Amino acid sequence: MPRSVALLVNPSAGGGRALRALPAVEAELTRLGLEHRTTRTTSLVHAQALAREADDAGRVVATLSGDGLIGAVAGALRGRPAALMAILPGGRGNDFARANGIPCDAVAACGVLVTGVPRALDVGDVDGRTFVGIASLGFDSEANRIANEAPSWMGPMVYAYAALRALARWRPATFDVAVGHDHRTFRGWTVAAANSRAYGGGMLLAPDARLDDGRLDVVLVAPRSRRDFVRSLPRVFKGTHVELDSVTVLRGPEVRIAADRPFTVYADGDPIGELPVTVRAVPGAIHVLLPA
The missing domain is CATH 3.40.50.10330 (Probable inorganic polyphosphate/atp-NAD kinase; domain 1)
Incomplete structure (x- = not known):
């Protein structure tokens, strides 16, 4: 005790x-x-x-x-x-x-x-700032901003509300992503570096991410249209969106991210950096009491 x-x-x-x-x-x-x-x-x-x-x-x-x-x-x-x-x-x-x-x-x-029992868990790092969940940008930058400005009575519904509001004005961006020797440039919506599985009140953006493997699951999201995005959104709550051709998952201890226009990086619901950024996993950085 x-x-x-x-x-x-x-x-x-x-x-x-x-x-x-x-x-x-x-x-x-x-x-x-x-x-x-x-x-x-x-x-x-x-x-x-x-x-x-x-x-x-x-x-x-x-x-x-x-x-x-x-x-x-x-x-x-x-x-x-x-x-x-x-x-x-x-x-x-x-x-x-x-x-x-x-x-x-x-x-x-x-x-x-x-x-509970103490367990060593990884954290994520964005240019020196710590997060525990998922750092994301692009479409997510606008959705997070809207969610943070929304009235508190919306509760967990705010995340779906913010996504639909952001959808109206969104235009794809060109992202430059490097995970180890895997360097990709693509036209898309979101790049996320996941230390944990979920964000946005239960969205399993990176369903296979682990908090103790010393790696980030880097999720690249590139739906062909707004209609494709809306159709895929319910699948995020089950984690089955990663089966779609429009979603790519890379894994590594570090990712470097840039884009063709400015984006604020959000993590754990708060702004944490501005592009370009380097995001890395810090193995066993904290000890947390977890259910036995």
Whole structure:
């Protein structure tokens, strides 16, 4: 059982979902006999400072949030061999929790702090910035921007809404992608570097990606038309879109990406870089309590 827990809460996560769950989470931690200290974060930088302080004090760092705060805390604890994280889902998508078998109910997830086992997981790196899920760009850049500006009451539906809104103004781009000696230039929609399987509230963009293999699954998406894109969208939730001729998956520890026009790279729901970028996998960079 953890010695003590530093609970970091993003008050705005999931449209306030994390904050609404907080009283029940604190009550459950007390019931489980876990000494804990709660802090509401004011920014990702603030959260990173709190995470380092908690680790220095020998506390397990638990996040009650969405994937954005998880990625920020992972960046703060990355490379600290004694640091230990725990995940209490409190966002709209909670894809990192889902990929690791953590209950999507925050109160139920508290039990993992007692019965879970530490596991070394990879993180992704975009020119020095850390993410835990999927870094993507192109069509995804516009869809992520729209999702972040959408009203909080939409919940997980926001990702489908954002994709359909982005569709109206999208025009394909030419991407230059290099994974090891495999160098490709193609006209398409999206390039994604996946450390984990899912994003966007359960979209299995990279269904075979693993969090402990030291590699990225690089997904290249090039539908022939808007109609083809719309038809393929439901398949992403099952991961069967990778069987289509319009989708290519490459694998390697590093990918270099450029395009014929500027794009913001998003990861874990937040902007993380601007093209051109180098994305790489960092093996075993964090230790996370996961269900036994």
